[in-house]
Amino acid sequence: MADVARRQVAGLALLAVVAAASLLVAPDRLFGVASDLADRPVVFGVLLVGVYLVRPLFAWPTTLVAILAGYAYGPVWGFPVALSGTTASALLPFLAARYVGAGSGLVARLGDSGERFFAATGDLRGMVASRLAPAPSDPVSAAAGLSGVSTGAFVVGTAVGEIPWTVAAVLAGGSLDSLSTAGLTAISWELLAAGAAVAVALLAGPAYRAASARR
Template sequence: MELSGNRRQVTGIALVAVVVVAGVLLSPKFLIEQVKHVKQTPLLAGGLFLAVYLVRPMFAWPTTVVAVAVGYVYGPVVGFPAALCGTVMSAYLPFVAARYFRVDSGIFGRLGDSGERFFDTTGDLRGMIASRLFPVPSDAVSAAAGLSNVSDGSFLLGTAIGEVPWMVVAVLAGSSLDTLSLDGIEDNWMLIAAAALGGILLLAGPAYRAYTDDQ
């Protein structure tokens, strides 16, 4: 059993290394160039976006990048639900993978124990919503939740709620563009500050209770 756990950890670490390398070698600009070619064919664009959401975790592309492209093609009415559903589906893949590689020892075991303490304090749903509001890489949050044994329901619902402000801004930005570009999307400091503040407020109550319990 221990050997099997060690193999899973080695495989998981190798997978993380592959994702990092792939993210460096293949930038989101590749996606942007393809979207420009299919903008006038919504069905073809839908197939492209489905494929992109399925492989996105392998390249560590930010979810907002894809959402901007979705908004550019479909506009806000269709683009927002499409981007939100695609983001939740895409986030679920590293969550499931991390849960598979979760073991009781080694680096994944320590990360899982730390995550479990966090979610025990906040509750699975509240912790997931707050984690999504903070401006941290989506796939890192998904992996941490998988290692922490967060329930599927709390993960999916918390991800959907927490990603709403990011998707709204990204889709609206994409729908307003005449020429698809990502300039300024990830430097929107007002959105980053507001979302982070929301995450802090969600965690304030559980953090205070945990503090008073320790006194």
């Protein structure tokens, strides 16, 4: 029990750090550095790796970093770079939540709700649907970690579900003449609606079976 309590205290401390960092550190300076390094692909690649590693700490959206990849490498090379980085970056909150564990209280209830969701949908289908839904990446990753989703299903489901958002962000970045946080609207409402519709379609069968089982 003491070990669980220590892990939960560590988890709460990490959440506090993330909340503070997201308020204090805006990506404006990052965009300035990225603009200066965009014509040096290798150095820019090192920058991207670092940004993907710290992105969850600052609660920056994955599409923001994908825009950087599209800006520097264009759509063809930017897409695999951005998708790989997004998937790897999502593993950090997933593994952190798995380490903290469900424990008790609100965290336990969240873990139980997630377990019921993935038990109904299956790990892979549930992850793909969760990524296609217009929801913030890191809470989805943390919920999957608390719910006991397998690492393989998490990685594959994240990679598949993030494809449309990554494509949109990379294309937006590739079309920019200069980087700025102003006016970066990579995700249109049409894409949001389409992603939500596909997510609902993926969950319709499991939801119907779950409802039928309760009758």
